Amino acid sequence: MTRVLVVGGAGFLGSHLVPELLQNGYEVTVQDQVPSDSAAKLKPFLKDITYSWKSIVDFSVEDLAGIDALVHLAGQADVPFALKSPRQTWDLNTNLVVDILEAVKKKPLKTIIMSTDNVYGKVPAERLPIREEEPVKPTNIYGASKAAMEVMAQTYARKDNIPIMILRSASIFGEGSRPQVIPIFIRQALEGKDITIEGDGSQSRDFNYVRNTAHGIVCALRKDPAQFPVRDKVPHNTWNIASGEETTIKNLAETIIRLTGSKSKVVNKPWREGEQGIRYPLSIEKASLELGYRPKHTFEEGLGRTVEHLKSKA
DSSP states (O other): EEEEEETTSSSSHHHHHHHHHHHTTOOEEEEESSHHHHHHHGGGGGSSSEEOHHHHHHGGGGGTTSSSEEEEEEEEOHHHHHHHHHHHIIIIIIITHHHHHHHHHHSEEEEEEEEGGGGGGGGGGGOOOOOOOOOOOOSSSSHHHHHHHHHHHHHHHHOOOOOOEEEEEEEEEOOOSSSHHHHHHHHHHHTTEEEEEEESSSOOOEEEHHHHHHHHHHHHTOOOGSSSSSSSSSTEEEEESSSSSOOEHHHHHHHHHHHHHHHOOEEEEEOTTTTTOOOOOOOOOHHHHHHHOOOSOOOOHHHHHHHHHHHHHE
């Protein structure tokens, strides 16, 4: 049985990845700075996994004892927070990955590192949807920290022959998500409040239901990283994990109003820094061909599940 260590596994994505791993026959260890009795999202699965209460700051090669593969989910994932706290974002997303890479260098094993579509920045319309070979030009601190993390990981992969796979995730949503755009919009709609949009709503994202992302990680775990060697120009070991659909923020708000039966109105606020003109439709062709990844759930299906989850919590 393959033993997988999920670093930062007590969070939103981890809480959906762990059951996906268990269902696919993996033995799971979660390492997180949250104590097990506070890891509420993992409560249904704690009896089936090994839980290590430890911060990534103190990660060492000893944490890899008995482990066959590592999935790195830890980090700071909030774009607005990154604007106010760039140094902490850099420490959590870039500097601390060095500790993991130094440990894996001593015990090379399959290592999956989660990155983000924010590394791409503004991409000309003629080059959409965005493919993995697109040059990274982030427009915010969060994206820059993740782009630097990727460079660090690729450097270790080259110099130490570490089997690293980088997954660039679309914007994920679903049950248990932090209060980002989709849960905020849903709560506003359920309460009949105005739905507030930054800018005119023309900015777009590829919103991917979190269980699709968990499925994408499992698809990567099934592959041998040696098939995808690191090269200087084309990111052979990098894949977009997304829905493959483009949704504008305006359309998102209108869809949520329809699904909730709300009478909320859409109200526009000033643009957020670096947001105007951003479009993030991602191509999943490479992940489909090389990893066998296809989304299991549509955007609207995932949105409906998220609405029902938040209704139950309300």
